[in-house]
Amino acid sequence: MKFIDFSNYLLKIEHISSRLEITYLLAELYLKLAPEERQSATYLLQGQLVPDYESLEFQLSEKMLLRALSHFVKVEATADLFGEHDSAGAVITVTALYKKLGDIGTIAEKLLGDQAGTGLEIDQVYEQLRALALAHGTGSQEVKLQLVVHLLQQLDAVSAKYVIRIIMGKMRLGFSKMTLLDALSWAMTQTKNERVLLEDAYQKRADVGNLAAVYLSQPDAEKRQAQLTNMTVEWGVPVVPALCQRLNTAQEVIEKMETIFVEPKYDGMRLQIHIRKATETEPVELKLFTRNLENVGHMFPEFTALAAQLQGIDQAIFDAEVIAYDPATGGLRPFQETITRRRKHDVTEQAQSVPVRVFIFDLLLAGHESLIDKKLQERKESLKEHLLENEQFISTKHIATSDPKEIQDFHGQQLGAGLEGVVMKQVDGVYQSGRKGWNWVKMKEAEGTMGKLSDTLDVVVLGYYRGKGKRTGFGVGAFLVGIRDDTGNDEGVSTNLGSVSTSDVLKTVSKIGTGLSDEQFAELKTKADALTTPQNEQPSNYDVPKELFPDVWLQPGLVVEIAADEITQSPLHSAGLALRFPRLVKFRDDKSWQDATTLSELRAITIS
Numbered sequence: 001m002k003f004i005d006f007s008n009y010l011l012k013i014e015h016i017s018s019r020l021e022i023t024y025l026l027a028e029l030y031l032k033l034a035p036e037e038r039q040s041a042t043y044l045l046q047g048q049l050v051p052d053y054e055s056l057e058f059q060l061s062e063k064m065l066l067r068a069l070s071h072f073v074k075v076e077a078t079a080d081l082f083g084e085h086d087s088a089g090a091v092i093t094v095t096a097l098y099k100k101l102g103d104i105g106t107i108a109e110k111l112l113g114d115q116a117g118t119g120l121e122i123d124q125v126y127e128q129l130r131a132l133a134l135a136h137g138t139g140s141q142e143v144k145l146q147l148v149v150h151l152l153q154q155l156d157a158v159s160a161k162y163v164i165r166i167i168m169g170k171m172r173l174g175f176s177k178m179t180l181l182d183a184l185s186w187a188m189t190q191t192k193n194e195r196v197l198l199e200d201a202y203q204k205r206a207d208v209g210n211l212a213a214v215y216l217s218q219p220d221a222e223k224r225q226a227q228l229t230n231m232t233v234e235w236g237v238p239v240v241p242a243l244c245q246r247l248n249t250a251q252e253v254i255e256k257m258e259t260i261f262v263e264p265k266y267d268g269m270r271l272q273i274h275i276r277k278a279t280e281t282e283p284v285e286l287k288l289f290t291r292n293l294e295n296v297g298h299m300f301p302e303f304t305a306l307a308a309q310l311q312g313i314d315q316a317i318f319d320a321e322v323i324a325y326d327p328a329t330g331g332l333r334p335f336q337e338t339i340t341r342r343r344k345h346d347v348t349e350q351a352q353s354v355p356v357r358v359f360i361f362d363l364l365l366a367g368h369e370s371l372i373d374k375k376l377q378e379r380k381e382s383l384k385e386h387l388l389e390n391e392q393f394i395s396t397k398h399i400a401t402s403d404p405k406e407i408q409d410f411h412g413q414q415l416g417a418g419l420e421g422v423v424m425k426q427v428d429g430v431y432q433s434g435r436k437g438w439n440w441v442k443m444k445e446a447e448g449t450m451g452k453l454s455d456t457l458d459v460v461v462l463g464y465y466r467g468k469g470k471r472t473g474f475g476v477g478a479f480l481v482g483i484r485d486d487t488g489n490d491e492g493v494s495t496n497l498g499s500v501s502t503s504d505v506l507k508t509v510s511k512i513g514t515g516l517s518d519e520q521f522a523e524l525k526t527k528a529d530a531l532t533t534p535q536n537e538q539p540s541n542y543d544v545p546k547e548l549f550p551d552v553w554l555q556p557g558l559v560v561e562i563a564a565d566e567i568t569q570s571p572l573h574s575a576g577l578a579l580r581f582p583r584l585v586k587f588r589d590d591k592s593w594q595d596a597t598t599l600s601e602l603r604a605i606t607i608s
Contacts, residue, residue, distance in 0.1 A: 001032060001033055001034065001037060001041075001121065001122050002119055002120070002121060002122075003120045003121065003122050003124070003125045003155070003159050004117060004119070004155075004156050004158065004159050005032075006029070006041065006044075006122050006159075007156075007158045007159040007161070007162045008158060009025060009028075009029045010045075010162050010171070010173060011158055012025055013025055013026070013173050013174075013175070014172060014173055014174070016174075017174070019175065019179060022173075022174070022175050022179060022183075023179055023182045023183045023186055024183075024186065026045075026175070026179065026180065026183030026186075026187075027183045027184075027186035027187040028187075029041075029183075030183060030184065030187040030212070030216060031187050033122075035213070035216070035217060036123065037122045037123060038209075038212050038213045038216055039209040039210060039212060039213040040122065040123060040126045040209070041122055042180065042208055042209040042212045042213075043209045044122070044126065044166055045171070045173070045180065046171065046177070046180075046208075047165060047166050047168070047169045047170060047171040048166075048169070049126070049129060049130055049133055050209075051206065051207040051208070051209055051210070051237075051293075052206065052292070052293040052294070053206065053207075053237065053238045053287075053289055053293045053294065053295050054295065055294075055295055056130075056133050056134070057133065057169075058129075058132060058133050058144070058167045058169075059133075059136075059140075059144070060132075060141075060144055060148070060167055062098070062104060062168075064141060064144070064145055064148075065104050065148065065164060065167065065168070066094045066095055066098060066104065066107075067094075067145060068145055068148040068149050068152065069094050069104070069107055069108055069111055069152075069164075070093070070094045071149050071152075072108075072111040072112055072152065073093050073094060073111060094107065094111075097110075098534070099535065100535075101535075102533075102534030102535040102537055103172075103534065104164050104165075104168060105160075105161040105162065105164040105165040105168070105170075105172075106161060107164075108152065108157070108160040108161050108163075108164045109157045109158060109160060109161035110157075112152065112155070112156065112157040112160045113157055114157070115155070115156055115157060115160075116156060117154060117155045117156035117159060118154045118155075120154055120155065120159075125151070125155075125159075125163065128147065128150075128151045129151070129163070129166065129167070131147060132144055132147045132148065132151070132167070135147065148167070151163060174504070174540075174541075176504065176594075177202070177208050178199070180208055180212070181195055181198040181199055181202065181208070182195055184198055184211075184212055184215055184216065185198055187216065188215070188216065188219075188221075188224065189221070194224070194225065194228070197225060197228040197229065198211065198215065198228060200228070200229075201215075201228045201231040202240070203239065203240040203433035203434070204231060204232055204233050204239055204240075204372060204433075205231060205232075205233065205234050205237045205239070206237065206238050206239065206240050206293055207237055214227065215227075215228070232370040232372060232373070233317060233364055233365050233370045233372050235274055235276065235315050235317065235365060236274055236285075236287055238272055238274075238289040238293045239272060239317065239364055239372065239431070239433065240293070240433035240434065241270060241272060241291050241319065241433065242319075242431055242432055242433055242434070242439065242440055243291075243433075243434055243435045243440065244423060244435065244440045244441055244442035245435050245437075245438060245440065245441045245442075246441065246442060246443075246455055246601065246604060246605060247441045247443065248443075248605075249404070249443075250404035250405070250407035250408050250411070250443070251404045253404070253407060253424050253441055253443070254402055254403075254404050254407075256438045256441070257424065257426050257438055257441065258402055259400065259401070259402045259427050260400070260401065260402070260407075260424045260425060260426060260427060261376060261377075261380070261398045261399070261400055261424070261425045261427055262398060262399050262400075262401060262406075262407055262410050262411075262422050262423070262424050262425075263361055263396050263397070263398040263422065263423050263424075263425070264359075264396065264397065264414045264417075264419050264422060264423075265414065265419060265420040265421045265422055265423045265442055266321040266323055266332070266359055266419060266420070267323070267332075267334070267335045267419065267420050268321040268322050268323035268324075268332075268335065268338050268356075268359070269290070269321070269322045269323070269335075269338050269339065269341070269342075269590050270290065270291045270319075270320075270321055270322075270590065271288050271289065271290060271296070271300075271320055271321075271322050271358075272288070272289040272290075272317065272318070272319055272320075272364075273286075273287075273288055273303065273306065273316075273317070273318040273319075273320055273358075273360075274286070274287040274288070274289070274315075274316075274317050275303070275304075275306045275307050275310065275315065275316055275318070276307070276314065276315040277307045277310060277314045277315065278307065284304040284307040286300075286303055286304050286306075286307075288300055288303060290590055291590060291591065291595065292590070292591070292592045292595070296342060298344075298347065299341055299342060299343060299344075299347055300322075300341065300351070300356070301347060301348065301351065302351050302392075303358070305392070305393075306318075306358070306393050309387060309388045309389070309390060309393050310386060310387070310388075311385065311386050311387065311388050312367075312385065312386055313366050313367035313386050314367060315365070315367060315368075316363060316365055316366055316367070316386065317363070317364040317365035318360045318362065318363055318364070318383075318387075319360070319361060319362035319363075319364060320358050320359060320360040320361065320362075321358075321359045321361070321396075322338065322341075322356050322357070322358050322359075323338055323356060323357055323359065324337040324338040324340075324341070324354050324355070324356050325355060325356065325357050327355055331418075332357070332418065332419075333354075334586075335586055336586055336587070337354055338354070338356065339587075339589050339590065340354055341354055341356065342589065342590075356392075357391075357392055357394060358392060358393045358394065359394050359395075359396045360383065360387060360393060360394065360395055360396060361395075361396035361398075362376075362379055362383065362431065363379050363382050363383040363386065363387070364379075364431060366382050366386050371431075372430065372431045373430050373431075374430065375427070375428045375429065375430065376425055376426060376427055376428065376429050376430075376431075376439075377427050377428065379431070380398070383395060400427065407422070407424065407443075410422060411443055421442065421443050422442070422443055423440060423441070423442050424440070424441045424442070424443065425439060425440050425441075426438065426439045426440075442455075455605050456561050456562060456563050456585055457483070457509075457561070457562055457563075457564070457579075457597045457602065457605075458559055458560075458561055458588055458591055458595060458596050458597050459481035459482060459483055459509065459510070459559070459560060459561075459562055459596055459597060460481060460482050460483070460484075460506055460556050460557075460558065460559055460593045460596045461479050461480070461481055461524075461528065461554055461558040461559075461560060462479075462480045462481060462482045462506060462508065462539075462542055462544060462550065462553070462554060462556075463479070463480050463544075463549075463550025463551070463552055463553045463554050464476045464477075464478065464479040464480070464524070464525075464528055464550055464551065464552050464554070465477050465478045465479070465480075465511075465513075465550055465551050466551045466552070467513070474518070474521040474522055474524075474525055475525045476521055476524055476525045476528065477513060478511055478512060478513030479511070479512055479513075479524065479528075479550070480508060480510075480511050480512075480544070480548060480550050481508070481509060481510050481511075481512060481560065481562065481582075482506040482507050482508045482509055482542065482543075482544075482574075482575070482596075483506065483507060483509050483575060483596055483597045483598060483599055483601075483602055484504075484505070484506060484507075484593075484594070484596050484597070484598045484599065485505045485506070485507050485543070485575070485598070485599045486598040486599060486600050487599050487600055504541045505541050505542075505543050506541060506542050506543065506556065506593070506596075507543045507573070507574040507575040507599065508543070508544050508545065508548055508573045508574045508575060509570075509573055509575045509577060509578060509579060509602070510562070510564070510573070510578060510579040510582045511548065512562065512582045512583070512584065514583065515582075515583030515584055516583075516584050520584060523587065524587075527558050527587065528552070528554055528558060531554040531555045531557045531558055532552055532553070532554060532555075533553045533554065533555055536552060536553055537553060538553050539553065539555060539556065541556070543574040544574060545572060545573070545574060547572060548572070548573070556593035557592075557593055558587075558593075559587075559588040559589075559591045559592070559593055559595065559596060560584055560585075560586070560587055560588060561584075561585040561586050561587075561588050562579070562582050562583060562584055562585055563582070563583055563585050564579035564580055564581055564582040564583070565579075565580045565581040566579075566580045566581075567579060567580070567602065567605065568580055575599055575602070577599075577602060577603070
């Protein structure tokens with residue numbers, strides 16, 4: 001397919017708010033793609049070159065892209081764009097245009113105007129983008145600049161718009177990976193009937209590009225469905241992690257789940273560990289994936305020692321919680337110390353200053369045997385068989401029970417030890433990604449911060465208010481937070497700025513201005529500055545009443561954990577609910593905004 005035809009599909013999708021219509025267009029696009037284009041096109045649709053878990057970034061700033069676009073400034077064009085001629089120079093002109101429009105992709109489209117392009121195919125554009133991303137070393141920024149200019153010279157205006165957005169990683173198309181799965185099913189069946197099979201396959205092997213290529217290559221329905229059903233975990237490709245539901249009492253847990261395993265709930269960093277022993281020709285291989293599927297293996301080089309702890313197998317996939325500890329006392333350290341291990345520089349020094357313990361609670365692959373569809377009890381037995389524990393790598397302790405009092409006692413013991421509470425798991429449950437069913441449930445309290453609310457909340461910072469008095473020194477006086485609305489339908493929802501897919505809408509639930517230390521206010525400002533929107537524009541998926549408009553809007557990306565005393569009905573907040581006496585517990589750099597608490601979850605949390 002010509003890239004211009006691909007871009008015209010993106011243009012249509014960008015101007016549609018209905019998720020169903022987007023699904024139909026994506027399905028139509030998939031059917032027109034050549035088999036060899038389907039995988040790369042799927043990544044490009046998401047503003048990527050590779051799946052989430054592979055790190056291949058363009059490393060080009062907005063400033064560098066504006067420099068590239070300055071090569072396309074024409075005197076006659078600037079008069080049309082600004083209403084008068086700007087003689088200050090091409091770079092200054094493009095910078096001024098960026099301040100006016102706020103989207104570099106739109107600037108590229110306007111500057112290229114009626115440029116015809118050379119008719120590049122999708123794979124030709126993809127390869128040039130890949131070469132751009134792979135350029136590194138001394139002088140690489142100038143090389144990248146030249147490659148961007150060269151590629152833009154071969155494109156029409158609409159294609160240039162989306163190439164720039166791909167480089168920026170901001171497609172503005174308004175659909176998620178789940179919409180892509182719907183579209184794949186629709187392409188092959190004209191229904192969403194195979195969406196569940198597609199989602200199950202994706203959760204076991206989180207590469208939607210590869211999944212699209214494999215799925216669309218099989219026209220026979222029976223064989224295609226069997227192929228999806230038989231897809232299982234693969235070393236080096238992350239499994240979408242299982243997450244906890246919430247229940248409020250031990251009695252509720254037993255009524256829902258009967259016999260369970262109860263484990264401590266650690267306040268650490270969730271990591272999926274892929275470890276492979278060394279061979280005669282290859283060293284130990286290690287990949288570590290966060291709950292957002294980011295590979296952070298280079299940040300924990302000491303984890304290669306886990307290979308020596310494997311018993312009777314040459315490779316494994318573990319699910320674990322990683323927590324900083326004090327070597328002098330053996331005590332576990334706060335989450336904010338653990339999260340300092342997430343860094344790209346001075347990794348070895350940080351490993352020495354912030355040592356961690358690894359509490360392993362599940363085994364998903366043992367050697368070449370997938371355990372993901374095995375019962376939890378079998379996975380625990382396999383974990384015990386194949387993991388030789390030591391001081392750093394520890395199998396998480398657990399009890400088996402169907403007695404509510406035993407759960408409460410164990411829960412109290414964990415709180416007394418400074419942990420967050422307990423996680424309860426179905427003894428007969430398979431490993432199920434996401435928050436589906438009642439396989440995993442948490443009962444969590446943070447004494448001294450929880451107040452009356454039965455759980456903390458993970459909320460998205462939508463924007464902030466500059467504040468008065470002392471807080472003007474921080475630049476932040478209060479901030480507005482929201483939660484995801486998961487209660488709507490596929491047709492989207494109307495917000496202040498139009499209609500967007502309901503699953504992506506963020507609704508306000510609280511304005512927080514107390515309970516932060518000076519250091520937290522300063523940290524909040526630093527993190528917020530990296531997410532401010534162009535021209536201070538409200539993101540289209542934010543449903544915010546005008547009375548709550550912040551001074552500064554942020555793109556979704558900053559997640560914080562908050563506690564509160566209770567939930568009340570609210571005629572002001574767009575969630576219809578508000579939090580009484582909310583306060584910051586900690587920043588959740590390990591979570592994406594899609595992991596935020598949902599409206600249905602908030603409704604399920606009751607006062608204890």
